[in-house]
Amino acid sequence: MSAYGSGAGSAPGGGAGTLIVVAKAPVPGRVKTRLTPHFTPRQAAELARAALQDTLDAVLATPARRRVLYLDGAPGPWLPAGVEVVPQCAGGLDVRLAAAFSLTGGPALLIGMDTPQVTPELLARGLDFAGTDCWFGPALDGGFWALGLAEPDPALLLGVPMSVPHTGAVQRQRLAATGRPVRDLPALRDVDTPDDAARVAASASGTRFAALYADLCAAVR
Structure with a gap:
C-alpha cells in the first residue's frame, strides 16, 4: 500500500521499532456513534478528533523508527507533521490489523485512537522487546488497546473475533499458544460510550480530549 500525507521520519527520535495508530478519520456520523445521542454526531466526531490528536502527540514524543497512521478515510488539518499515513485495506478488522x-x-x-490517556512512557515500554517477543495491552471492555510484536506475523491476528467481549482473551491466547514470551501493558479504557468518555476525561487531565469534554458538558448545563 502506498503512503500519503506528511513526511515520515521528520519527527525527532529514532527508536528501533514502528508505532502504528489504527484510526478512522473524525467525520460526523462515521466515528464514535455510540456517543450519540448523549452528544450530537458532530460533537462525537470532535471528541474522536481530540482523542486522535492526543494519541498522535504521544506517538510523536516516543522514540521510533517510523510513526504510521493506518487510516480509514482521508487525512485533514488535524494531522501533525512527522506521521506517515497509510490507507487501510479492505476486509474485516482482523484482516486490516494483520x-x-x-x-x-x-x-x-x-495501538488504537481510543485511548487519549496513553503516554509516551507506555508506548516506549511497548516498543522495548528486550526479554519478550510480544506486548499485550488489554482494554477494560474485553478488547485490547495495544499489541506489540518483535517479529510481526499477520497470521497472529487473522481469524481472531473482533469487537466482542472476549476479543482480548482470544488474541492473548493466540500469542501465548505460539510459545512466544508475552508481557502485559496496563489495562486502559477505550472511549466508546458516554460513560467511557466521562471516565477517561477524568483520568486524562491536560489532554485535548479532557478539555473538549468539559467544554461540551458545560455547554449543555
Whole structure:
C-alpha cells in the first residue's frame, strides 16, 4: 500500500521499532456513534478528533523508527507533521490489523485512537522487546488497546473475533499458544460510550480530549 500525507521520519527520535495508530478519520456520523445521542454526531466526531490528536502527540514524543497512521478515510488539518499515513485495506478488522503489521518490516507496536490517556512512557515500554517477543495491552471492555510484536506475523491476528467481549482473551491466547514470551501493558479504557468518555476525561487531565469534554458538558448545563 502506498503512503500519503506528511513526511515520515521528520519527527525527532529514532527508536528501533514502528508505532502504528489504527484510526478512522473524525467525520460526523462515521466515528464514535455510540456517543450519540448523549452528544450530537458532530460533537462525537470532535471528541474522536481530540482523542486522535492526543494519541498522535504521544506517538510523536516516543522514540521510533517510523510513526504510521493506518487510516480509514482521508487525512485533514488535524494531522501533525512527522506521521506517515497509510490507507487501510479492505476486509474485516482482523484482516486490516494483520495488514498493518505487514507494513513494518521489523518490531512494531500497534495501538488504537481510543485511548487519549496513553503516554509516551507506555508506548516506549511497548516498543522495548528486550526479554519478550510480544506486548499485550488489554482494554477494560474485553478488547485490547495495544499489541506489540518483535517479529510481526499477520497470521497472529487473522481469524481472531473482533469487537466482542472476549476479543482480548482470544488474541492473548493466540500469542501465548505460539510459545512466544508475552508481557502485559496496563489495562486502559477505550472511549466508546458516554460513560467511557466521562471516565477517561477524568483520568486524562491536560489532554485535548479532557478539555473538549468539559467544554461540551458545560455547554449543555
